[in-house]
Amino acid sequence: MNDQSEPRSVDRKGELTEFLHTRRARLKPIDVGLPDLGRRRRVPGLRREELAQLAGVSVAYYTRLEQGNAQNVSADVLDAIARALRLTDAETHHLMHLSKPKRHSKRKAAARPQALRPALGGLLESMELVPAYVLGHRTDILAWNRLAAAVFHDFGAVPEKHRNYARLVFLDPTMRTLYADWEIKAAETASALRMYAGYCADDPELSALVGELSVKSEDFRRLWAAHEVREKAHGSKRLSHPLVGEMELSYESLKLPDDAEQTLLLFHAEPGSKSAESLRLLASWGADASHSDVVTG
Structure with missing residues (x-):
């Protein structure tokens, strides 16, 4: 290409x-x-x-x-x-x-800042044994707690303008090794962007993101061309963590009632399992760079 x-x-x-x-x-x-x-x-x-x-x-x-x-x-x-x-x-x-017919006035939600309620940030930080983060439209990473950073990625080390989950999944090699079923995760991520494009195609930042991923990732081009759309509100993920090894985490994906374009993702392990013990280890170690953060635009 x-x-x-x-x-x-x-x-x-x-x-x-x-x-x-x-x-x-x-x-x-x-x-x-x-x-x-x-x-x-x-x-x-x-x-x-x-x-x-x-x-x-x-x-x-x-x-x-x-x-x-x-x-x-x-x-x-x-x-x-x-x-x-x-x-x-x-x-x-x-x-x-x-x-739906295209409106002449662009959808305001596409341009407005993705503001996160401060109380929600406090809630994330209080969940010490539950990895949790919030995604906005375009899969922008808006907030996370320390354990989510320890499990998935040091989000705070990513420049704010590049802090996007789709960009990490397709362009960061560490995410490809983290997800044992990376192809499934990649397909779900491309599908989430397709769903957003269906009702907010005029978002210039979405166009820029799709263009960047299309140029830099052959896998994204293939999955984007498939036009798959699906919603998955819960499920499980198998991870291969560089510090604690194999983990299996269940997750729940919850749309926020006051902003349907923001999604709270919560992860947990089966009580008494090796994965639960791994979460406790990661929580106790607490990396210096894994402080929660909030993007307010």
């Missing part, structure tokens, strides 16, 4: 076209109850006319929509297309956001 001096823009029309195309490509006629007549297909997946038939719309209308040219498409039509494409809830929400 040729180097680029300017970051790639996130174009809502192009996003809608590529998203619908990739969702069609993953389906076969037999997946949706259509007969497979054995005819050779030039491209994988459903044809536009097959998808239009399933959704109950004309081929011309669906074609305009996939090309980003359908204006004021109704929620009922989008629901029908989502059902025909077997979209998940997260994918359906993404489709709804991409299909």
